[in-house]
Amino acid sequence: MTKEPIWITGAGVNVPHGVTVAEVADGLLAGRSAIHRIDHFDVSNHPCQIGSRLTTFPKPDGWEGDFASLIPVEQVAIWCIVSALKNAGLWESRHNLRIGLAFSSAGEFGLHWERMGHMNPDIPACELAYDQRPLIAFLKQNLGLTGPSATLSTACSSGNYALAQAKRWLELGWCDAVVAGAADLTLTPLVLAGFGNLRALSRLNDDPQGASRPFDKNRDGFVMGEGGTAFVLEPASKAKARSAVPLGELMSVGLSSDAYHPVIPAPNPVQAIAAVQKALTEARLDASAVHYVNAHGTATPVGDTAEAKGLREIFGENYRNIPVSSTKSMSGHLITAASAFEALACLITFERQAIPPTINLREIDPECDLCHVPLTAREGRVDVAISNSFGFGGSNSCAVFRRV
Known part of the structure; x- marks a missing residue:
């Protein structure tokens, strides 16, 4: 193989x-x-x-x-x-x-x-x-x-x-x-x-x-x-x-399941954390190598709080330095197509060397403390991006992409 x-x-x-x-x-x-x-x-x-x-x-x-x-x-x-x-x-x-x-x-x-x-x-x-x-x-x-x-x-x-x-x-x-x-x-x-x-x-x-x-x-x-x-x-x-020009490399995808509830995210994001950690381990990357996180970020009270908690645990003391945004603030939630579209958002950061914002983020929830990109895009180096997607029923995933 x-x-x-x-x-x-x-x-x-x-x-x-x-x-x-x-x-x-x-x-x-x-x-x-x-x-x-x-x-x-x-x-x-x-x-x-x-x-x-x-x-x-x-x-x-x-x-x-x-x-x-x-x-x-x-x-x-x-x-x-x-x-x-x-x-x-x-x-x-x-x-x-x-x-x-x-x-x-x-x-x-x-x-x-x-x-x-x-x-x-x-x-x-x-x-x-x-x-x-x-x-x-x-x-x-x-x-x-x-x-x-x-x-x-x-x-x-x-x-x-x-x-x-x-x-x-x-x-x-x-x-x-x-x-x-x-x-x-x-x-x-x-x-x-x-x-x-x-x-x-x-x-x-x-x-x-x-x-x-x-x-x-x-x-x-x-x-x-x-x-x-x-x-x-x-x-x-x-x-x-054949001299193809890559949009990026798919380094890994980490998967896990909550087995918690048909529609409610687990308040303790242990399995969501596991999906991200598995993806980073397979990619042979330390969390500090990530330049951008496209969050699942649906705008549900429980889901956003749980994801933010998980990201803080994954990134440790460095969590304030890794930009996070949710493109669902602009696109809405594409449900089955959400993570495919958000993978494209990660590839766009490589091409444009800029991070899309979370619009409408005017008063950050203290329980969602992260390195947010509120309201407007942010220019900056992006060589590695991850995309979180946590499906109903606890189908957790994290894809890791690298600029080539």
Whole structure:
């Protein structure tokens, strides 16, 4: 099993901030919020009436077939994956390579049910297991990828789990390259009601762009978002042989489980700490080598406090020197696609040598004392970045990235 470096050589994205890496970088570093009042369905009976909704669904150049007939999550996944493969320079040669696919999406059968039955009684009921294709099967068939494939479903940490799977396949020599990522378009009446009834969502409906407040004393919950992100990963030797330009190296992914509660984060973050420590150990890095932490930072009272406590323990006396921010303050929480998008935010810090801010962080919660980057971006050297993602049900993850 090879242990050579795994490079990220391509990225594709479709989020409310933009449909290219450059657009997203500009938006995040400008501190621009993508959160607005929901207007595509009636929210008058919902406690949370705001979100970061995706409204642009571009068709990749050269895509064959009826793109307009695809459901939105298929359109987003296709755009992200094709863009990533083109960005990596592998689109034209994909049929001649063993390219794997590790991709996550959220509750796809539930969304089919909501769209076709519950919310639209004029459409006849269907047998979902037989009448609806899994997203992963659709993608493999239509993209012509012949390597192994898997759907990763670990809630908010799914994107990091997909990266971990991709790295392992490459180390085992099963693939020449792997596409890894996630897409989530669940800003729907049913899902909004579910999270609203859990009291997990912000109720600051009169201030949509100021509602997502990670680590702020006045935070009251997260704001849902939509979008997708995909990456191409390959062994450094293969990338060098074709003169590919790396966006960064995926050094490691640390994983753990709380086994504490279906939705509430463990107040004692021992397993979240373990995920970060495992990632740093595999990367052979001391915590002091980290230049930036993209925090899970959802803006829930319990979750942010627990994460801050964990980071202070991990970094020890040095915790005041390692910048931390939550891009969810701008993007909202992309749920299944969150950690994939936040991995891109880490790669952007390498390219721009600047750290995106936590906007709306005007009064830091004393229990969330960290080296925050509030309100505006901060320029500075970033060679190593980590991205925390702690999914519902205690699926903890930490990915470590290095500038190449």
